[in-house]
Amino acid sequence: MITVLRLDHRLGRDTRITTHVCLTARAFGADKVILSGEHDKHIIESAQKVVENWGGDFEVEYQKAYRPVIKEHKQKGFEIIHLTMYGKHVEDVVPTIRDNNRDKLIIVGGSRVPTDVYEAADWNLSVTNQPHSEVAALAICLHYMMDGSELKTVYNDGKMQIVPNNEHKEVIKNE
């Protein structure tokens, strides 16, 4: 089980980035996103709409405060991974923990993450040590976690399916 925890979502300012975090989590093989911070029902609804249309059983949940979420997952035995530009390299660490049979909680923060999150994490991991994007960092982290298999996932239970194509859009509608 791979769950992504988005820290401190802010309505308006973060809406599109958090939506991209949710859709990237789903497309790259995570099972669930937990959103903390301000409640944003549009993001939850739009993620549910994507699942309905494109398949799979990905979930988005809301929990106002993130500290209890981290604590609860630690107690349940989840390995806690915090993505930060200051961390050790994802590509060095993830292949060593990928197959240890522990569930993972991947924490995606913002610009100012408090020290206790670094301390609660088993791993503080970076994707390059350069400033870029939590969406890109999550994609690469999950890409290593899934060992690339996520790129070939096909969902048969959605309303639509794309036929990959070099020339034009080709979509099959499932009845």
Add this chain to the structure above:
Amino acid sequence: MITVLRLDHRLGRDTRITTHVCLTARAFGADKVILSGEHDKHIIESAQKVVENWGGDFEVEYQKAYRPVIKEHKQKGFEIIHLTMYGKHVEDVVPTIRDNNRDKLIIVGGSRVPTDVYEAADWNLSVTNQPHSEVAALAICLHYMMDGSELKTVYNDGKMQIVPNNEHKEVIKNE
């Protein structure tokens, strides 16, 4: 040379996503981003600030209309790659073109990209055929283009450098 072309940027609505596109392009090894659409000097300035602080010689340019940009790059011999959820799989195609010595123009669109962009592209490529994020798609495409070497890039000419660390933030200031 790898250049990223961002189609039809809209002020306000796209600001954060386009900023993430620029920073992801830089961190994952692209040389330049060309922004089309509405002029947004804050994005250009913030990318320049990142280069100043963190090093390298990445550039961001603005060109209102994107069609002349595509045409000009085609004439200069660039291989044109359009990222779209409808395309062929990045992981199947990029390793076959990575070392062909042609410069690349990677086009990052929005939700409604006109047919002529699909037609102008040598390659319409997808990162999964699921809806997610142009930031995630660009990161994975560049990750395949650079064959993972971008994750180890170190810039010595910035004002700051991170020492990757599992416990806390560690930053060296260069004099």
